[in-house]
Amino acid sequence: MTRIVPWVFGAVYGIVLLAGLYFVVGGLGGGDPLRLTGFLAGMAMLFVVEVVAWRAPRWEVWLLGVRLALFVVVVAFDESGLSRVLFVLVPFAAYLAFGRRVGVVLGGVALALLVGGFAVRVPGWYRDADHVSDVLMFSMGLVLALAMADVALRERRAASRVAELSAAAERSRMARDLHDSLGHHLTAVSIQLEKAAAFAERDAGVARQALADARTSVGRALEDVRASVGALRAEPARLVDALAGLAADGVDLHVDGEERGTDQATATALYRAAQEAVTNARRHGRAATVGITVTFGAHGTRLVVTDDGIGFDVTTPRDGFGLLGLRERAALLGGTATVDSTPGAGTRVVVTVPAILPP
Template sequence: MTATVHPLGAPHARVAENRPARPVPWVSSVLYAAVLFAGVYYDIVGNDPQHPARTTGFIAAVAALFGLDAAEAHWCRTAARHRSVPAAVLALRVGLFLTVAACDSAGLSRALFVLVPFTAYFAFGRRASLALGAGCAGALLGRYALTVDGWYADAGAISDLLMFGLGLVLAVSMAAVATGEQEARRSLESTVRELTSSHRQLREYAARVAELSTAQERNRLARDIHDSLGHHLTAIAVQLEKADAFRALDAAAADRAVADARWSAARALDEVRRSVRTLRAEADPFSLSTALTDLVHHTDTGRPRVTLTITGAETGYGADRLTALYRAAQEALTNARRHADARHVTVSLEYGPSAARLTVADDGRGLPGPAAAGGRAPGVGLRGLRERLQLLGGAVHMESEAGAGTTLTVTVPRTPGGGP
């Protein structure tokens, strides 16, 4: 909907594309038809026969009024009107009204002038409509004052003035009501369009959120499978290889390796159950200190030798943060066992007032070349660890040098939004 401010100025002068110029275009047509019928009927049955040329002019002027309304409606439907068009149409309409009045023998044509403020309301607004209505009433009053002696004592003249004034009031009131109804309808249509668009956007956003949530959950499950099952399966494989190698040489060592493999399998099953309970929001309380002690105890098989140091209390740290530190320890110990060929691994956990720090250092072969440069961690496990820590506002850093071992440092904030 577009707003047009005309020279006479009015905020109501709004013409939308593909809409008629007036909300009630039939009013003028009904009045034209009534004036035409009354004039022709009076010429036929009246006592004073009219000159044919006057009757023809009367009919032609009324027909021109019909044509003017049709042309105005066409202009409004096909293109935005220029500022001068409404004024020109109003002037032409008044001229035709005067022509009809001059040729009318019935005297009903003065009713046409109530259309002046009526049509002006839609083109120029309320103030212009009231001004033109007052002008029409003043013109009729001036006509009586100039042409009728003692008009103020003439009941017919006074009655005509009162009826004409009432017609003007009703015309302006009808225009105001029609304009308000049209604006309300357009506002409602605009609101419906906005709500439809908002609803469509909400559906798109909901679909996007569902997609992102699915991807996030898929990534989380992938990290859990790698960090938990991957670690335990690796430990089981190592222990079973050890049991097979020592079966003929050291039965006790072989039995211990099988026992450790069973422990890893049991732990893997426990963690699977714990993950399922987490998905169902039924997770059990998690103690990182206890879990790390248990992990180091079953990982320390003599080579590499694993020692654990814990300082501080884990009170105040959420299960997601403690689990992330546990996964980091699992990943570091698995890498040290499989790849580092280390003799000694130290695991240090420090609970601070604002952050917890886990450090896992080994004296193994280290990482050569670009893999160790800049603390960049290779492999799926450490990449997943970085993703997990980033979600918690934590950080992971690895230092490694060929022949000088590897140190992995992981920090997590104590509370969401806290810094490590």
């Protein structure tokens, strides 16, 4: 179940608790101490259930039954009758835990029980404006609860889809990397070996140099393979921790703000973007200094990578990952990526990713 549920449940509990206390303090009921004690105890247990549900989401199915039992207890002790609204939360939670069909069915059952209870306890209830109003408001609450559950469920599926697309994009990027780097090195090895074979009898010195160059290309190819394997294995739990690994390799890292609950897809995407930008700065830009600045804001995360390398003309098409790959990575998370560079003046890469949920 999504993390929105505890917030919704807690808010409804708070409203019901305040309404019940107002009913007693305002002298609108009989003021029975035993019923008030039972009501307060039941509400306290509901808050405890939400704490447990937050810390142990795997128990959510069982806790749904506990909530339902406590709802019955609270309604039985509540003199105001306003706590009946708690039953709106049952189809809401069921919708998130079991799907649309179960949520809608339980919503219908809850409405039928309310109407049935009125029919048994209050003859001619349908002629009373207060009872009819109760049924209408309960029905409206059911509709809103189910609609909210549907939005939360779609949001959860969208977040899962983003993670899947991010993983697919990462596989595509790694394929491009292997083609661009490993393919280049293997081609160089093949050429050097052919050269060594051709000069083996005519010029031993040239042949030896060709073999030495081939060994150098093999070493570079192995370094690229190790880097690619390490990138595939690394799944940063926290973006700052992952970027600190790049800083250990001589990159200046500056963090602005506090990282709070960065999801896996966002952390991975931003880390890969930073990793790619740093690699390009050193491999192609021949930069002496590379800096990373990450800013955590209320509406998203901003990553900036700068270097003092040779730069390039951004209007000239380039092979490899480049600007297109950066944009693809950011777009998967609803963000943007820009690359500013001028020949001889270094490069600046900016990736901005919005927050999935408001803080």
